[in-house]
Amino acid sequence: MAPRSDHAAGSAAAAAAAAAAQAHGSEFDSIDPLFHVLRVLPFSFLRPPRTRLKLPSNLALPSPMTVFSLILLTYFAVVSGLVYDVIVEPPGIGSAQDPATGAVRPVVFLPGRVNGQYIIEGLSSGFMFVLGGVGIILLDLAADRNRPRSVRVSFGGAGAVAVVIAYAMAMLFIRIKIPGYLWPDPLPDLSASRVSILDMFPITWHYTGVCNVPIRGDNSFITE
Amino acid sequence: MATAALEFLPAPLRSFRLKTKQQELLLRVSTLALIYVLAFIVRLFSVLRYESMIHEFDPYFNYRTTLFLTENGYSEFWNWFDFESWYPLGRVVGGTLFPGLMVTAALLYRFLRALSFAVHIREVCVLTAPFFAANTTLVAYAFGREIWDSGAGIVAAALIAICPGYISRSVAGSYDNEGVAIFALLLTFYLFVRAVNTGSLAWSLASAFGYFYMVSAWGGYVFIINLLPLYVLVLLVTGRYSMRLYVAYNCMYVLGMLLAMQIRFVGFQHVQSGEHMAAMGVFFLLQVFFFLDWVKYMLNDARLFKSFLRITLTCAITVGTLALVVGTASGYISPWTGRFYSLLDPTYAKDHIPIIASVSEHQPTAWSSFMFDFQILLFLFPAGLYFCFKRLSDATIFIVMYGLTSMYFAGVMVRLILVAAPAVCLISAIAASATIKNLTTLIRTKSKSPQASSGKTTGSKAAAKGAVDQSLPFQHNAAIALLLGAFYLLSRYAIHCTWVTSEAYSSPSIVLAARGHNGGRVIFDDYREAYYWLRQNTPPDAKIMSWWDYGYQITAMGNRTVIVDNNTWNNTHIATVGRAMSSYEDEAYEIMQSLDVNYVLVVFGGVTGYSSDDINKFLWMVRIGGGVFPVIKEPDYLVNGEYRVDKGAAPKMLNCLMYKLCYYRFGELTTEYGKPPGYDRVRGVEIGNKDIKLEYLEEAFTTSNWIVRIYKVKPPKNRS
Numbered sequence: 001m002a003p004r005s006d007h008a009a010g011s012a013a014a015a016a017a018a019a020a021a022q023a024h025g026s027e028f029d030s031i032d033p034l035f036h037v038l039r040v041l042p043f044s045f046l047r048p049p050r051t052r053l054k055l056p057s058n059l060a061l062p063s064p065m066t067v068f069s070l071i072l073l074t075y076f077a078v079v080s081g082l083v084y085d086v087i088v089e090p091p092g093i094g095s096a097q098d099p100a101t102g103a104v105r106p107v108v109f110l111p112g113r114v115n116g117q118y119i120i121e122g123l124s125s126g127f128m129f130v131l132g133g134v135g136i137i138l139l140d141l142a143a144d145r146n147r148p149r150s151v152r153v154s155f156g157g158a159g160a161v162a163v164v165i166a167y168a169m170a171m172l173f174i175r176i177k178i179p180g181y182l183w184p185d186p187l188p189d190l191s192a193s194r195v196s197i198l199d200m201f202p203i204t205w206h207y208t209g210v211c212n213v214p215i216r217g218d219n220s221f222i223t224e
Numbered sequence: 225m226a227t228a229a230l231e232f233l234p235a236p237l238r239s240f241r242l243k244t245k246q247q248e249l250l251l252r253v254s255t256l257a258l259i260y261v262l263a264f265i266v267r268l269f270s271v272l273r274y275e276s277m278i279h280e281f282d283p284y285f286n287y288r289t290t291l292f293l294t295e296n297g298y299s300e301f302w303n304w305f306d307f308e309s310w311y312p313l314g315r316v317v318g319g320t321l322f323p324g325l326m327v328t329a330a331l332l333y334r335f336l337r338a339l340s341f342a343v344h345i346r347e348v349c350v351l352t353a354p355f356f357a358a359n360t361t362l363v364a365y366a367f368g369r370e371i372w373d374s375g376a377g378i379v380a381a382a383l384i385a386i387c388p389g390y391i392s393r394s395v396a397g398s399y400d401n402e403g404v405a406i407f408a409l410l411l412t413f414y415l416f417v418r419a420v421n422t423g424s425l426a427w428s429l430a431s432a433f434g435y436f437y438m439v440s441a442w443g444g445y446v447f448i449i450n451l452l453p454l455y456v457l458v459l460l461v462t463g464r465y466s467m468r469l470y471v472a473y474n475c476m477y478v479l480g481m482l483l484a485m486q487i488r489f490v491g492f493q494h495v496q497s498g499e500h501m502a503a504m505g506v507f508f509l510l511q512v513f514f515f516l517d518w519v520k521y522m523l524n525d526a527r528l529f530k531s532f533l534r535i536t537l538t539c540a541i542t543v544g545t546l547a548l549v550v551g552t553a554s555g556y557i558s559p560w561t562g563r564f565y566s567l568l569d570p571t572y573a574k575d576h577i578p579i580i581a582s583v584s585e586h587q588p589t590a591w592s593s594f595m596f597d598f599q600i601l602l603f604l605f606p607a608g609l610y611f612c613f614k615r616l617s618d619a620t621i622f623i624v625m626y627g628l629t630s631m632y633f634a635g636v637m638v639r640l641i642l643v644a645a646p647a648v649c650l651i652s653a654i655a656a657s658a659t660i661k662n663l664t665t666l667i668r669t670k671s672k673s674p675q676a677s678s679g680k681t682t683g684s685k686a687a688a689k690g691a692v693d694q695s696l697p698f699q700h701n702a703a704i705a706l707l708l709g710a711f712y713l714l715s716r717y718a719i720h721c722t723w724v725t726s727e728a729y730s731s732p733s734i735v736l737a738a739r740g741h742n743g744g745r746v747i748f749d750d751y752r753e754a755y756y757w758l759r760q761n762t763p764p765d766a767k768i769m770s771w772w773d774y775g776y777q778i779t780a781m782g783n784r785t786v787i788v789d790n791n792t793w794n795n796t797h798i799a800t801v802g803r804a805m806s807s808y809e810d811e812a813y814e815i816m817q818s819l820d821v822n823y824v825l826v827v828f829g830g831v832t833g834y835s836s837d838d839i840n841k842f843l844w845m846v847r848i849g850g851g852v853f854p855v856i857k858e859p860d861y862l863v864n865g866e867y868r869v870d871k872g873a874a875p876k877m878l879n880c881l882m883y884k885l886c887y888y889r890f891g892e893l894t895t896e897y898g899k900p901p902g903y904d905r906v907r908g909v910e911i912g913n914k915d916i917k918l919e920y921l922e923e924a925f926t927t928s929n930w931i932v933r934i935y936k937v938k939p940p941k942n943r944s
Contacts, residue, residue, distance in 0.1 A: 117590035133606030
């Protein structure tokens with residue numbers, strides 16, 4: 001449907017163009033019989049309207065680096081778990097009561113689950129990831145031979161420091177979040193609402209932990 | 225230096241001295257071969273620890289259908305009506321599944337049999353996913369080479385071979401659609417980018433067949449059919465329209481659409497469903513572009529062409545919008561289905577579709593899931609985007625778009641980290657390869673300089689060329705240190721991936737393991753014990769009622785008819801089962817009689833501390849049942865909004881069928897030293913109702929660790 005009407009509109013416009021061209025004296029013969037029919041039948045008395053549609057002339061595509069900086073911001077938002085924050089609405093920071101003194105301590109990292117976070121821990125981890133990425137970008141800028149030497153040195157130094165800090169902090173965060181990280185122990189049940197570590201039990205059942213991480217396909221209970 | 229060393233070899237061996245090009249080829253081929261083997265081996269943890277068995281829930285259905293296919297042939301499989309599930313409705317299997325995975329496994333099985341390897345179909349099924357993961361690394365190499373250069377390709381292959389985001393769904397035993405689908409996805413994308421780069425009809429045809437394989441394998445093909453039009457649109461907007469793009473997209477879209485219609489489950493969705501309309505819209509837009517280009521070439525007059533352009537664009541946009549509006553209003557074009565709409569609007573599923581919202585892998589992603597599945601790739605990803613933006617071409621624009629869209633969707637749903645994994649690996653490979661290239665260039669320029677001293681360059685002017693030498697102080701040492709740092713990071717990535725695979729993603733979920741008090745591993749095989757009991761001790765036409773999670777496993781291993789299973793296509797039927805589980809025993813008995821139920825199966829973790837049991841899932845049964853039958857109200861089961869099973873629990877909770885079946889005779893059991901009998905180890909409380917009497921059911925079987933409990937439904941009394 002669409003191409004045919006396009007074709008009709010196109011030939012109508014071509015006919016108008018041909019009429020205008022002939023008025024200007026340029027040669028515009030065509031072997032297309034339909035063209036000649038259309039030139040006579042509707043378009044000897046119909047004139048296409050002068051549409052005043054115009055895109056503003058200063059509308060230009062943004063430079064690649066502008067787009068890249070916008071993308072970096074979006075990446076920061078996604079990787080900090082912004083969608084998780086919007087849907088699950090966790091608190092900005094958790095709290096735990098100290099059993100001895102009764103004072104309320106803030107808890108930064110949500111314990112017990114891999115797929116859960118508080119807002120602030122998400123934002124700080126996302127910042128670390130972006131910092132690492134920016135560090136590697138700075139290293140590439142330092143390798144550019146056309147820049148002055150002092151700029152290259154500072155870029156290189158800043159880039160290396162950024163990568164080191166970002167990696168160290170990210171490792172620290174993940175170690176706090178998942179206590180058994182990189183230990184050769186099976187992880188506790190991380191996707192359920194409770195950490196089900198069993199105690200030692202001498203009577204009949206001799207086990208101390210259920211190592212089952214049903215990350216996928218399993219209808220685990222979700223706490224609200 | 226290498227050639228100097230070779231001078232000392234005896235004469236016969238000197239003939240083996242390779243030229244640099246051959247050395248490079250040998251290095252590349254051997255690296256790729258090692259990566260191929262690595263990708264296969266790293267997924268074998270659970271086969272070595274337990275045995276070669278199918279994991280999880282969904283793969284059991286796939287295994288059962290593959291078994292049927294190999295035994296009865298393709299025609300029977302295509303027309304199969306399964307009466308053993310969804311009693312009494314049955315299920316049209318041929319028209320409601322994606323056959324790619326089963327057909328692939330059956331073909332592999334036939335091929336191996338033809339070579340007279342007498343393998344069992346289960347072994348083929350278990351190892352299909354690692355085999356295709358290894359093939360994916362080769363495609364990733366080819367793709368990386370297409371986008372950047374062969375160095376980036378090799379790094380991409382190495383990264384994707386061990387990336388935990390991909391391993392999680394392609395481990396040995398995980399016989400699921402995604403194992404094959406990610407290979408098909410990357411192959412389609414690679415072939416399409418190659419077609420756009422070369423403009424060749426042959427590559428476009430190949431990409432159409434790749435798309436067909438993807439459509440046959442997984443419902444996620446919708447991602448491809450929406451990403452490619454978006455990519456074409458971006459190319460048009462940035463002024464990169466070319467004949468190559470025209471040929472590639474047209475051939476791929478038309479042929480791919482026709483081929484996709486061969487899959488019964490997909491049917492006519494490519495022309496009828498709202499999710500596929502973007503591709504059609506861009507198809508017509510591309511025709512308009514080509515037409516305008518041709519008219520411009522014919523006219524040779526800028527002013528006339530401008531007016532013609534305006535008129536054509538107005539007409540085209542008007543007609544397109546009109547067609548879309550008419551199609552949607554008349555109902556011919558169906559709106560976006562809930563599953564895909566919840567990706568665009570993540571809050572939709574929570575409010576409207578509890579079944580989708582209840583699955584743990586559909587939750588949005590927290591930062592730690594990203595870190596778990598990607599680790600240093602999260603640092604390399606933005607750097608790789610930067611490199612792609614530095615060298616913009618058709619191919620790099622594609623990979624940037626693939627990376628960004630897939631990362632957004634991965635943020636919306638944890639399960640989709642799998643789709644983002646190849647893009648993240650490719651883009652990170654570009655960053656890693658470019659950075660290492662920069663560093664090695666910095667190291668090597670030092671050795672070319674004539675005044676080569678111990679480590680310092682003078683840093684001001686190079687005498688040889690007379691140009692200003694901007695090289696850095698301590699350049700050589702610093703570059704070596706940074707290079708070592710880069711290798712350290714990559715090695716940490718490898719350690720992380722191996723640990724995550726070994727500890728988190730290699731659990732079969734049907735066999736549970738725990739650590740004994742002397743440190744040894746204790747295995748709970750209760751699920752299979754119960755299913756085999758069903759298989760051997762119940763009449764062949766017995767009907768089993770359980771929650772939908774276990775349906776596939778019961779039909780595959782127990783070989784009995786079930787009422788509901790994981791396909792979850794009929795919400796009312798599931799709600800009926802949910803209502804039965806949450807009602808009092810006499811009301812539940814009426815429902816069970818109407819469904820011809822003979823046995824009821826529940827999963828109970830109170831003795832072992834296994835927390836994914838039916839009591840923890842019970843509120844979802846109430847919600848889903850209450851969604852269809854308003855007689856079930858969730859507040860009836862809660863006390864002050866709290867879900868409890870101890871003495872203070874709601875009376876409806878203490879007397880509903882699920883409670884009775886789970887805790888029958890549990891009150892006599894001491895589960896933990898120092899606690900009263902009937903102490904539930906998952907909820908951490910002593911249960912409220914210990915004296916449970918069952919009137920209409922009787923206990924048939926309880927497994928050795930009380931995880932699975934089976935009850936027989938008594939026939940109605942002869943005298944009322």
